[in-house]
Amino acid sequence: MPPITPPDPRAVMMRHVDGPDAVLRHGDHPDHVVDVHLPTPRLGVRTRAPLAVLLHGGFWRAEHDRRHTRPLAVALREQGYAVATPEYRRTGADGGWPGTFDDVARIRSRLPGLLDDALPGLVAPRRPIVVGHSAGGHLALWWALTGRREDAAHAVALAPVADLARAYAENLGDGAVRDLMGGGPARHPDRYAAADTAVLLRRWAGRRPVVVHGDADEQVPVAHSRGLVGIDLVELPATDHFAIIDPLSPAWPHVLRAIGGRSAPCV
Template sequence: MPPSTLFRVLLLAAAVGLAGCAGLPSTSDPKSAAEAYLDPQPPPDAVIVWGPYQRQFGELRMPEGAGPHPVVVMLHGGCWLADYDQGYMAGLADAVRDEGFAVWTVGFRRIGEPGGGWPNTLFDVAEGTDHVRELAAEYPVDPERVVAVGHSAGGQLALWLASRRSQPDDSPFRDETALEIDGVLALAAAADLAGLSDRRTCSDAATRLIGGSPELHPDRYALASPVERVPLGVKQILVNGDLDATWSAPADAYYEAALEAGDPVERRVVTGAGHFELVDPRSSAWPVVRDALRELVDGETPSPAADIAP
């Protein structure tokens, strides 16, 4: 089998597996969803290692112009599992870069590889995000204008980043010097870890991330699950596809909790979209994602309780 054909087969197998974790409705064809990601993915402008472990690196994409440019910290999904990495979000990262943002896609150790899961997955995301300050010494990026964007499991991580300064005093993740996150764009966010654990979603990935059930480790869920960390005190926009029931449930639970806590949060539901359309700049969801990102970076405060169907 030619190498290019083998690559496409392996990529299709991985994407079909990720589609299965996404919980696509029975009317959807996971293979069709996966085939959208068989095109060669665009490479980053630079790959920068920031730590000693294999997954402690970031992919940097820089827009044209002198800068300094606002920064999007991008976090991939895949149920926190070692089977999946940042590759499927490269098209989205390029599209965001073309909108004038520096894009820093953070790698992190995942479940199923040495050091993955509690607590190192979270530590890696935190340290990789803080590395934006180091980037500013070499690249025209603005560490004072940072928005976190995450898809699925990455949506949990993006929301969690905004909680680091307000973690309890005894939390290992509390850091008052953490890079400040100005806003979060959470795409199909896995924002309710206890709910996902109860439903054993995606091969019980949330339970595996935390290292046990909510009954066994309520303290860990309280520190890691965004639904238990509200209010975050930053602008947040949640985007979901109306065909993506599996990942709409945790996002809905988070949305209600954030509203009740008084957070400036908005939810947008894209009609006819599933899980992967949210990270595909060729899909009808892209204008919704693009506009939400612009609002967060431009400093507009979203209005609560808005469902948008383009």
């Protein structure tokens, strides 16, 4: 397989694309918003678009928000998905334990009703595909592993920080897990038992999540995903942390295949 990293993989972070078709609120905090991108209706087809929930990364920190994943959201919209990109509280903006997790749980619970009320008949909001990148990959796994079976049809984690204890020990993101969890697993074993998806996967009996990870990732080394149990790992050669969310990268067909095929199914 040829290398699949574009010349400037970080370019996706600054690329301008269309904004959302709707912005919904899931709570009272300024960060309690959800961007929604809707696909173009198919001529003569009256079906509701299947839902993909896209959780952004950035080591759970406030300086990184959902906007850098808009190119990926637009690309999924073009494949026929309705794409909901929630914001959540991050460290430095009232997030961290437990607020970040409270927000994801609230989004998981409230999003179907919000979409039904705001966009009636346009979106099939139940049993979404949940996709996340980096820290958002951890949250996508947490969404699926701690929710009900009907809360997620499928989970896809792109270069996730899935093993919190290991990420803490290796000081990934200059203390990102310490900031998220308020310390390490020795200090907060109950928190890690509830939030560390590497632990949760060991007792998961549902559909195996798919993890897509590049072997040239310097932000979250692929060894973190190789060590997970209970997943289907798609390892991409010569692919870094940002190419994996770039629809213009040759990595995109592999990501799309992991999410569910060449285009969204009709509902």
